[in-house]
Amino acid sequence: MTKYQIPNATIKRLPLYYRYFQFLNDSKRDKISSSELAKAVQVDSATIRRDFSYFGSLGKRGYGYEIAPMLEFFKELLNQSQTTKVALVGVGNLGSALLNYNFSQTNNIQITAAFDNNPSLINTVVNGVRVYNVDDLATELTTQEIDVVILSVPVASAQKVADQLVEAGVKGILNFTPIRVATPDTVRVHNVDLANELQTLIYFLNNYS
C-alpha cells in the first residue's frame, strides 16, 4: 500500500512504537514477542500487526520482532535522524511548561524559539530558549527556518496569532488553545484540547462504568 492509505489512527501510534523500540534497544534487548509488545504499548496484537502491515512485512508471525531493525525502520519513517526545530508562541503558564517539557527525551524535536508580547518576558531565556517579541515572528521563523509552531496564547488572541503564523509561512500548528483556529488548507492544525480530554474521560466514566 502507499502511504496515502495509512489510517490516521495508525500514524498516531507510530511515535509510540518508535519510543518503545528505543526503550528496548537501550535495555539491550534483541527481540520481543508480539504479545509482550502489545501489553507494553497497550495496543492489541491484531491492531499492531495491521499497523505494521502498511509498511510491508515487519516481523514474522510466531517469532515476534527483532528490535534493532524495527528501531531503524521507525527512526527513518519518523525522520528521527534529523532534529526538527519548533517554535512556541505564548509563554504563559502552559507555554512555560511546554518550554520546560523534554520533547527531545523521546523524540528528535527541539523548541528553538519562543514568542510573547509581554515586555517582561521578551529577551529572557526559558529552559535555554530565547523569548522573542511576537512582532518579530515572521522574521525569526524565516531566519531560523522553522515551519512548525506550538500555539499556547490566550483564547482571545488565538485566531489573530494563527493568522500571523499563516502569513509567516508556517506549515503546521499544534494548537493548545481551546478554540479551533481557521487556516487555509495548506496549513495543518492539530488540536490538543486539555479540557476536552478531561471531559471525554469523565463522559466515559459516567456512561460506561
Add this chain to the structure above:
Amino acid sequence: MTKYQIPNATIKRLPLYYRYFQFLNDSKRDKISSSELAKAVQVDSATIRRDFSYFGSLGKRGYGYEIAPMLEFFKELLNQSQTTKVALVGVGNLGSALLNYNFSQTNNIQITAAFDNNPSLINTVVNGVRVYNVDDLATELTTQEIDVVILSVPVASAQKVADQLVEAGVKGILNFTPIRVATPDTVRVHNVDLANELQTLIYFLNNYS
C-alpha cells in the same frame, strides 16, 4: 441505538459541540445552519449529522439547529449541571500549568486537590488548590470523593503513582506522562502524550505536504 454503540470519535467531539452551542447561546443566537456549525467546529456536516443521529433526531435537515435546546441537550448529556471534582498528582512545571489552566471556563470541571512529594510544595496553595502530601492520597481522595485524577508526575514514578491511584479506588486517570501505565480494566486511562502529538503533526507535514 443505545449509547454502547456510539463511536469513540463521536464521544470525543461532544465537548466541542457543547462548547460551541454554549458560545452561540452566550452570543444570544437562536439558531445556526448546519454549514455554519460545520465551519466553526471544523467537522464536516455529514459527520456532524451522523454524530447527532446517535442521540436521536436533533435538528431538521435544511433548517439547521436551534441553539437553546441543543445546549440543554449537550449539557445534560455531558452531565454539566453538576461539577466534577478532579485531583492532580505531580505539581511540576506541567502540573502547575494544569492547575492554572481554566478547565471550568468551558466545562463544569474543577481541580480541587493537588498532590506532590516535594516538602516545599506540600501545604502551599496553587491557583486556589491546596497541595497535599502524596502520602495522603488515598485518605484525601476518599474524603473529598474524587475518583478522576490528572497524572503529571515524572516518568520514573508514573507507574508507582498509578498503582497508588488504583489502590485508592480511582476510576479514571488522565495520563500526561510519556509512558503508558498499566492498570486493571476497572480503571480507565486516557493518555495525553505531548511529544506524540508534536511528532504526529511533523510526520504528516513531512509525508503529506
